[in-house]
Amino acid sequence: MLDLIRLNLLETVTGLRDKKFSETELNEAYLKRIQELNPKLNAFLTVENNSQGIPVGVKDIISTQNIKTTAGSKILSNYLPPFNATVVDKLMAQSCSIIGKTNCDEFAMGSSGENSAYGPTKNPWDITKVSGGTSSGSAVAVAADSCVFALGSDTGGSIRQPASFCGVVGLKPSYGRVSRYGLIAAVSSFDTIGPITKSVADAAQVLDWISGADGYDSNCQDEKFVLQPPRLQAKVKGLRVGIPREYFGAGLDSQVKMVIEKALKQLEDLGAQLVEVSLPHSEYALAAYYIINPSEVSANMARFDGIRFGSDREDFGPEVKRRIMLGTFALSTGYYDEYYKKAAVVRTLVKQDFDKAFKLCDVIVGPVSPTVAWNLGEKMGNPLKMYLADIYTIASNLAGMPGLSIPCGFVDGLPVGLQILGRYLDEETLLKVGYAYEQATDWHKQKADL
């Protein structure tokens, strides 16, 4: 008997089409899996006892009609959205169903999964370690085969980093590729919804399903991403892979560096041409990010006044309060030019770095994170230390280009993710590189012992 929970999306679709199993059997298998593992992993906050549809986990910051949506916060502990996010409607039109809402750091603020008001999500490879965040539950649910695929959101790395810590595929599409309608807003100029999946081809399929304008997000491009399998599977011979020297410096763990370098060698063996590039404003990107993020957050959190929904503002967790305070300060009279405007100018310089680099290469490749998953509790006492973990992912939120994280090895039994960045709206090339690498390696076939 097929172990249904091990199938990826494309295998599941084929299996259903060929009547090898039914949707009912599929849902039974996944619900049983969730029941077994959720007490240990805390990936799901809400579970739906479905019998139909391809089971998808949806990050609890994405609105699902009449299914409790908490955004990982006490403030929304009883919130029932009166509408579906566009991405949810689009998936349901493709025979998907929501098997559950996944745990996340409160209002998408964090880098480990530990800022959820409902307890941290545990890393399936080692439950004493963080899962990464803020799409913690989504990454863990996919890694633990508790759903076929999941949706997450990425504001500063929140799809890519937990995907890398959990050994699964995570795609942050270009900003403006997927409608944000129904996504509870954190940082309006960074927030991006994207898939977390068991394979690169799955990520491409989900992106095809969820992309394109809907008339409700005025910052969403009309142009959809269209999956074309021959283009996804095309060879990468001659493709130029940019290696940014600033991403291989002092902060990168030496063992992670070795794993990444092996992955780069693998790309070379596949015919890609490695090119050294420079992103000179890299050291300023994180500082710019941590001004813009809290500033926009402070504006977006203003709607939680307990009038139309939610409880009192006292119920915000400490990280959310901290960012509201920081953002309010940075935007206040006398400080706006010095902080927010200055950060916005540095944002232009970061974007220009990438524009220049992409003249010399087709994709930019490096680590997703300077380390593998750390111990639960280890960074909670020091907010700045936690922020520094985002150093390689935030630049593509500042500049808006797409980023993919794929499994590329292990350090001490913990997964390492390879980050592939592409030109704005060029998800096709980065998925092609990810696919080629994945097909030449076995990392994606390894599963945590649960």
Add this chain to the structure above:
Amino acid sequence: MITIDQVKKVAKLANITLTPEEEKLFASQLSQILGYVEKLNQVNTKNIEPTFNVTGLKNVMRTDVIGESLTQDAALQNTRPKNGFFVTKGVFEDE
């Protein structure tokens, strides 16, 4: 860098209540974070335009036609309404 007094002022602007312990903690943590972002002053930002939006989209309009709306019940379903209205603090009454 950030004084407790400044923390109090910002908390009022942000409509957040802080305990005295939180005020002290935030004064220290916010100072540390702002100290880190000070490095942006090293960057030559002369004649560079700020970026607020990477899509380049502007003035995205739709035709002025009535579309679907939430029903009154749906709009009120997450609060305790009074006579079909949201309940808020009085504007003209003394606090």
